[in-house]
Amino acid sequence: MLHLQNYFTIAQQEELLELARNIAAINGGMTTPTMPNGARYNCSQTSCGQVGWISDRKGYRYSKLNPESNKPFAAMPAELTEIARKLAILVDEPDYQPETCLINFYAASTKSRLGLHQDNTEHNLKPCIISISLGDDCIFSIGGNNRKDPTTELILRAGDALILHGKSRLAFHAVKKILPGTSNLLKNHGRLNLTFRQVY
Ligand code: MD3
Ligand code: FE
Numbered sequence: 063m064l065h066l067q068n069y070f071t072i073a074q075q076e077e078l079l080e081l082a083r084n085i086a087a088i089n090g091g092m093t094t095p096t097m098p099n100g101a102r103y104n105c106s107q108t109s110c111g112q113v114g115w116i117s118d119r120k121g122y123r124y125s126k127l128n129p130e131s132n133k134p135f136a137a138m139p140a141e142l143t144e145i146a147r148k149l150a151i152l153v154d155e156p157d158y159q160p161e162t163c164l165i166n167f168y169a170a171s172t173k174s175r176l177g178l179h180q181d182n183t184e185h186n187l188k189p190c191i192i193s194i195s196l197g198d199d200c201i202f203s204i205g206g207n208n209r210k211d212p213t214t215e216l217i218l219r220a221g222d223a224l225i226l227h228g229k230s231r232l233a234f235h236a237v238k239k240i241l242p243g244t245s246n247l248l249k250n251h252g253r254l255n256l257t258f259r260q261v262y
Contacts, residue, residue, distance in 0.1 A: 063204070063224065063225065063226055063227070063230040063233075064152060064153055064224070064225040064227065065216065065222065065223075065224050066149075066152075066222065066223040066224070066225075067219065067221075067222050068219070068221045068222065069221060069222060069223040070194070070221040070223070071221070072221075072247075074221075075196055075220055075221050075247055076247070077141070078194065078196055078256065079196055079197075079247060079248070079254065081139050081141060081142060082165050082196075082254055082256065084136070084139075085108060085109075085110045085136040085139075085163075085165060086108050086165065088110075088136035089108045089109075089110075089128055089130065089131065089135060089136050090128075090130055090131050091108070091130070092106040092107060092108045092165070092167055093106060093107060093108065093130050094106045094107075095107060095116065095117040095118065096117065096118050096119060097117055098117070098118075098119060098120070098121050098122070100119065103117070103176075104168075104173050104174050104175050104176070105166050105167060105168045105169075105174055105175075105176060105237075106166070106167045106169075107164060107165060107166050107167070108128075108135075108164075108165050109128075109135045109162055109163065109164050109165065110135050110136040110137060110138050110139070110142070110162070110163050110165070111135060111137070111138040111160070111161050111162035111163055112126070112135075112138075112161050112162065113125060113126055113135070113161060113162050113261055114128055114135040114162060114164070115162065115164045115183065115259075116128075116129055122183045123183060124162065124183060124184075124185075124261050135162075138160065138161075138162070138163060142160070142163055142256070142258070143160055145194075146158065146160035146163075146192050146258040147160065149192050149223055149225055150189075150190055150192065150225070152225065153190050153225050153227040153228070155189060155190055155227065158189055158190065158260055159189075159260045159262075160192070160258040160259070160260060161259065161260055161261045161262065162258070162259050162261055163256055163257065163258050163259075164256075164257045164259070165254065165255070165256055165257075166254070166255045166257070167252060167253070167254050168198075168200065168237065168240045168252055168253040168254075168255070169240075169250075169252045170198060170240060170242035170243060170250065170251035170252045170253075171240070171242065172239065172240075172242075174237075174239070174240045174252070174253070175236070175237050175238060175239060175240075176236055176237040177236055178203070178205070178209065178213075178234050178235070178236040179234065179235070179236070180207075180209075180232055180233070180234050180235075181226075181231075181232075181235075181259075182232065184259055184260070184261045184262075185261055185262050186260060186261065186262055187231060187232060188231070189259075189260035190225050190226055190227035190228075190231065190260075191225070191226040191227075191231065191257060191258065191259055192223065192224070192225050192226075192257070192258040193218075193223070193224040193225075193226070193255060193256070193257045193258075194222070194223050194224075194255065194256040194257075195218040195219060195220060195221070195222045195223075195224070195253065195254075195255055196220050196221075196245075196247055196248075196253070196254040196255070196256070197220055197245045197247045197248045197251065197252055197253040197254050198220070198240050198241055198242055198243065198244045198245045198248075198251050198252055198253040199217050199218065199219045199220070199240075199241040199244040199245065199253075200217070200218050200237050200238070200239065200240050200241065200253050201215055201216075201217060201237075201238040201239050201241070202215065202216050202217070202218045202235065202236070202237055202238070203215050203235060203236045203237075203238050204216070204230070204233050204234070204235045205233060205234040205235070206233060206234065207229075207232050207233060207234070208234070209234055211234065213234070213236075215238070217241075218255075219244075219245075220245045220247055237255075240252065240253050
């Protein structure tokens with residue numbers, strides 16, 4: 063895992079926020095998905111790129127169509143592709159193809175979180191996953207390749223980039239809590255996370 067603290071300047075964070083807002087607008091807004099067990103997520107999501115990550119009663123998967131609109135997801139902006147490729151080079155992945163970017167929004171609430179899970183929906187589990195944090199800080203927890211492995215906590219702050227590569231690619235991880243009001247990037251606070259994935 064490579065944690066690059068303060069990788070993006072405030073100006074770049076504002077630009078990333080603008081790109082994310084645009085994507086959400088093209089997609090017709092963000093949605094709060096349902097998990098296969100019927101529970102709702104405690105964050106809202108949308109995607110851009112050739113496919114998007116979706117979750118519903120039928121399971122977790124990548125889809126070419128946004129189930130909210132039955133239309134393709136917004137295209138990946140060239141700026142985002144470039145950022146992801148540049149970051150992947152840092153972990154020796156010069157052929158990285160950021161095919162999708164999942165945008166997660168966590169409202170400034172004690173309820174916002176993401177339970178312990180492994181990212182294993184991708185068809186190719188080798189390429190790295192790149193995460194960019196914007197807005198409020200969060201307490202992030204990361205463990206090993208088994209659910210029961212011990213976890214360590216770290217704070218992800220606005221402007222941080224986190225690259226999960228090699229052994230950490232299949233690590234269990236969670237967003238334990240949002241620290242409301244730790245950033246003023248968003249008017250009503252909250253946290254926005256952009257996660258790039260090469261799916262195929
Ligand atoms: C560690 N999102 O969407 S990003 C997810 O902040 C997800 O929204 C979190 O976990 C968020 O699946 C965490 C950081 C992250 C992403 C992928 C990982 C950490 C990871 C894959 C393996 C290990
Ligand atoms: Fe994840």
